[in-house]
Amino acid sequence: MTDASSSTRRTVRVELGDRSYDILIGPGLIAAAGSEIAARLKGRRIAVVTDEHVGPIYLDPFMRSLSTSGIEAVSLVLPAGEKTKGFEHLMAVCDSVLGARIERNDAVVALGGGVIGDLTGFAAGVVRRGSRFIQVPTSLLAQVDSSVGGKTGINSRHGKNLIGVFHQPDLVLADTDVLDTLSQREFRAGYAEVAKYGLIDKPDFFSWLETNWREIFAGGPARIEAIATSCQAKADVVAADERENGPRALLNLGHTFGHALEAATGYDSSRLVHGEGVSIGMVLAHQFSARMNLASPDAARRVEAHLTEVGLPVSMTQIPGDLPPAERLMDAIAQDKKVKSGKLTFILTRGIGQSFVADDVPASEVLSFLKDKYPR
């Protein structure tokens, strides 16, 4: 850890009483992981879970950093991709953590993107009915969204993230250097979640993104600023509503449509990744809000223009391959977990940065909207 790294580093605190924790954001945090963890953890054993994309690049330096700080670690490398988020790999992670004799003061570490974080966090949440957990997110999506807030889980054939627990991490280390090794497509997908925070309730941040997005993509201070602003936005929502009984639902802007599209494409990342689904979903949510006369069509057009400019898909017609009939997409929407007594809950908007939870959206309106938008 150089002086330069620590001077540009930002810390966001997630306030949750005796389960509060820090998110450290900045360059060089993988190399500094051992000392940051050793300073906070009573135990001296760690089980690291990563995948076949991240492992070959970052597992060695991460393990060296732990070892230098006197932490013993074992590692498990899983296949990369959304399909890893299932029972089979959950079982493998639990078995590996128990086999490593991780005790209550030790920790389980997720070194990877959202898939590794969600799966490993779920395992940490159920091994011994709850073990310490550290997130080292290596994708932009994971840094600004999935590694913060304690939602963990796996997919079911009935839908995405339908099985899981709330289990807060004890620490998040977001090393911004690792984002340089992401593909443009992956970086863009994470950017969709950054833009989401603006669209929820930060119109000034969205305007700032419209002006500065090139600098965020290129790296440097604007990137760290965008990540810190996103983490702070999520931390604020989580502190106010940890279990998603109220305002936390706003974080699902674009996600109800997005999840349904991911299910409809069989979680095949060659066709659609999560952030792309969210991008299309956010545009659909703004268009649907306009159709319901809640917002001006200009807001939807502005969202569509910005996401198009950064290279994200904004319409179902941009998804390669065939989609199932609109009715099957509706089934996936109805099965999504944001359903109460048969009524559909959606995040809709009154304009840029003016999103709200609508919990009585008529299914028939959604279906007829989808049919209009459908690529056939």
Next chain:
Amino acid sequence: MTDASSSTRRTVRVELGDRSYDILIGPGLIAAAGSEIAARLKGRRIAVVTDEHVGPIYLDPFMRSLSTSGIEAVSLVLPAGEKTKGFEHLMAVCDSVLGARIERNDAVVALGGGVIGDLTGFAAGVVRRGSRFIQVPTSLLAQVDSSVGGKTGINSRHGKNLIGVFHQPDLVLADTDVLDTLSQREFRAGYAEVAKYGLIDKPDFFSWLETNWREIFAGGPARIEAIATSCQAKADVVAADERENGPRALLNLGHTFGHALEAATGYDSSRLVHGEGVSIGMVLAHQFSARMNLASPDAARRVEAHLTEVGLPVSMTQIPGDLPPAERLMDAIAQDKKVKSGKLTFILTRGIGQSFVADDVPASEVLSFLKDKYPR
């Protein structure tokens, strides 16, 4: 539900703030289940999980009772036995609950003994990151222990109950009529947990059991009294320490040895069931306490005499078949979840009803004690 039933019914309240719930104890509660559930649940859909022993006897009357009260239900019948508490069946229950479109105001019901309760509770705790859950325990063990307090889980090859969550039920219906269909062996196994509450901190209750156990085995008011006293004892401990950071550990009296013996016999119920392991474990805990000069050997002799009188095993020599070497039993003990930074935590005692948590028991003392007691 007859007037006679409701007049003999007892209610124990588990006080956990906004997650408080009632345990109803008495005859006729399976027939009354529909009205009791309908009075408390907002939703009108239920997924019932049971096993191949309980299902053929109680599933029909239970489903009829639900239907009469306007509740739609689906059911899933699993194989009976401890081996059902694994990932494969957890996955099946989650899938069944999601397939039945159980929503947030609906509920998942466990109709069965401890295995069905622990497995189904775990599934309810992770489906949609936490669904409503109702326990209808059909064994004495489940009525006085596992259905109360929110501990759920499955076994791992590394040990029993090592994977799970804390997930409190919304209601427990303990129908005392169903205990008449239990085998004597099963009833006795549950009785070990009843005796445990006396041995933890209720010496008068233990004396009362020594006098009245025949009436408890025969049925009638003493049985309901013993169950209600046990549930109240557990409810008090759980209310004081839901997550087992302190006094709740006392409920593990006899369980560290017991779990190790269950693991050593491969969870083979023809050799040893949980309550039998606890019975032997409680005797060992009292004997080990005497050896450590913490308690008089008379206490251990009194526990051994009473448990022998009711027909429970009290020594490892009574387990049919070979046991692995004492060293392997020690491994299982060390891997048990009540371990902190390498030191062994045991529940020891200063005499009848004077148990306490000892968190610095030397492994070498335990091993040499086990070798003395070993059946070879």
